[in-house]
Amino acid sequence: MAREFHRADRVADAMRRELAQLIQMEVRDPRVGMVNVNDVEVSRDLTSAKVFVTLVGEDDPAKINTSMEVLNRAAGFLRSQLARVIQMRSVPRLQFRYDETSVRGQQLSALIDKAVKADRSHQSSDDGDDKE
Template sequence: MKSERPYKRTDRVANEIQHILGQIQTKFIDLSDLGFITFSHVTISPDLKNAKVFFSVVQKKKSIVDIESEMNSKAKVFRKYLGQELQIKFTPTIKFFYDETISYNQKLDTIFNNLDKKN
């Protein structure tokens, strides 16, 4: 039987995880010593047991490597709170990755702005 939903269950669960992680960050886990962190997107394995959480940082107070390392050291705490909110059988293991999309887009904007100034 084919699903009538416009997107897959993994997409729905990933969106829910992203939303819950944002709430956890504001209510329970202080990340202000790292900078202003936002969760840009989440991908989850088809068996819903592993989640890759991509984050971006504004006003970073440490290097990206240090921030990513510290985020991954707090993954178990995030998972604990996630398990209390997420309504699925297993709480996925979380791995944090720095999302380079924003910094890449900023570099492109700088290049295009420089080209506009030259012309």
């Protein structure tokens, strides 16, 4: 059975696309670098939206916190800009959240690579013992 797309899903998708452009073009604060908008979750009643973002090339927790504060302060401005583009009676309030899934994925990938490398070196040392 095909998945039904609810209005909140359609609004979230439209907001994700528009916010990616708006943040890049309109937020001119130097404390905010390159921002990827990964996902937007809109409440069922369309009153609030959680915007999950990552900061490209940024690992310092202090800079990440600063950037998130700047984005949350700019939420009202971004909401007003969204209202001009998205035809809705009322645009959801925005809450920006740092999305750690990509960072965590990279850490897990590094751990897997390390385990595979250790396993290969362990197997090659075992093969050398069999020849003697």
